Amino acid sequence: MKNARFGKSDSVLKSKAAVVFAAVPSDETRGCASLLIELAEAKIPVTAVITGSETRAISSAATITPERVEKECRKALGFLGVTRLNFWRESLPGHFNERTIAAAEKAVLAAGADLVLVCSPQEADARRRATAWLVIEACRRVAVRTPVTVVMYSIDAPSPTHGSGDEDGGKPSGESLKITERRQDKIEALDCYPSLANWLPAARKTGAEGAIEKFDLVSRRRASQPVLLASADLYRQTRCTDPDLTRPKVQVLIRSMNRDNVVRALNSVALQTWPNIEVVMVNASGREHRDMSMAEGGLSLVFVESRQPLPRPQAANALLERADADFALFLDDDDWIAPEHCSRLVTQLQKSPEAAAAFSAVEYGQLSDDDWELRHVFQAEFDRNRLLFENYLPVHSVMFRPAQVNTEWNCRFDTELEIFEDWDFWIQLSQQGDFVAGDAATAYYCENQAAGSGVFKNEAAGEKFAARLQRKWASRLTPERFAELLRYSQTLYRDLGNTSSELDYSRREARQCSETLSAREKEIANFQIHTSGLEEILKAKEKDITQLRGALESLQAAAKSRLWLIKKFFRPDN
Secondary structure (H helix, E strand, C coil): CCCCCCHHHHHHHHCCCEEEEECCCCHHHHHHHHHHHHHHHCCCCEEEEECCCCCCCCCCCCCCCHHHHHHHHHHHHHHCCCCEEEECCCCCCCECCHHHHHHHHHHHHHCCCCEEEEECCCCCCHHHHHHHHHHHHHHHHHHCCCCEEEEEECCCCCCCCCCCHHHHCCCCCCEEEECCCCHHHHHHHHCCCHHHCCCCHHHHHHCCCCEEEEEEEECCECCHHHHHHCCCCHHHCCCCECCCCCCCCEEEEEEECCCCCHHHHHHHHHCCCCCCEEEEEEECCCCCCCCCCCCCCCCCEEEECCCCCCCHHHHHHHHHHHCCCCEEEEEECCCEECCCHHHHHHHHHHHCCCCCEEEEEEEEEEEECCEEEEEEEECCCCCHHHHHHCCCCCHHHEEECHHHHHHHCCCCCCCCCCCCHHHHHHHHHHCCCCEEEEEEEEEEEECCCCCCCCCCCCHHHHHHHHHHHHHHHHCCCCHHHHHHHHHHHHHHHHHHHHHHHHHHHHHHHHHHHHHHHHHHHHHHHHHHHHHHHHHHHHHHHHHHHHHHHHHHHHHHHHHHHHHHHHHHHCCCCC
């Protein structure tokens, strides 16, 4: 039996353990039978997880039960060398949620796996897409603690999954693996599914496998997530999460300049684990926008057209006017959010009904080739006073209640501020109550070299509008509030003085330690010189001892000889 070769990807055969996920029984055999055999021959333990076992999509025959198919699945996987097998029997396709993601994360960690196999997120079947995304998200969370390699196999997905560099102007995000040399083994494994014989004719006939791609996920290098999010119009496809309109509604408010990255932003919304999500998007470009019509079952989207360009504050106000959900947050079209972002923020606000808003930590960085280059993490406790001095809340980190903002508080974005309009808006909300801080970075703020607000690029504009914002709020300070800020400044000044004193003390201690260390190093150097001299003396003494031992041995030999002569001379017979 000829071994399939993986070229540069032999590293997958050096894994400690692997987990293969499949949406329905037989997917694992159709998609990656050859690789499973190779792993078994390399003595790499493999655990299989079948997320669903819906035979309704396979056949209407009453004799084809989940139990029968699962029994056949055990036989097929046993033939492929997989002995550990779990069936989840999830309702498909809407099984992308926090519970199943946590279960997948637990399965990977329990197996001690550094290799995970799953179908492509580009699959035509919604059940497979949901399985792919929940496993990808679980691996993203695992990778924060330990590196993991994700291998994506293809059932009906385009090949290769993300196209080539020549086709789309960029290089593929994964390393392509072609596995086609175990065809007879694959056909024999598929023969273990007699109840599915009519459903798998093409796969059983050829034994061929589609493209397989490999992604390496390590902590703080999450490029595969945004790259995968930008790979297809996921938001147009059937959502991976079962909608639940009885749950509070969340609206994601997007100001779109019709940039290509809007696909990534929308896809990240489509993958939210919160079950009741709607997007409100305004065309702020003033030009014709790409078609935003949704396929049935896709992301719920309300599109607001504008015949003229809308600056940032005007666009934000247009979105606020359409915001009527229980909760809302803004999202720039060149940023994205993690799947649990909305769920976490909703939970924070539900636990703190008196809070004006909730916010998460945010990773700020730049996508460079296939790397997410982290530059900074916005993570701080809420401080109303500090917010008057600097904005530490990226726009998509904050969730609020539109009813309060629009009706009770009548808050709006200041159209006089071309930048820092979100900073001003957060100050308005902070006058109404505290913000609840989250403990995880679930939003991603991407540095945009070509566009964006210009906050980090145009220092002159930044100083101009920062001064305008500060004059605005300085004019509104009551004497009591001014006194509070003075006390706050005094506290900061004292803390800075104390910190400076502690720093000076630490520097003196460090200097003393350095001087002590230098003195000890000199002592050690002198000791080494002294030791070197003693070693020379010791060598000389050892040489003398050797010479004396030689002389002693000569004397002992001579004495022995003399003793023999004496004994012979005095013998009685003489």
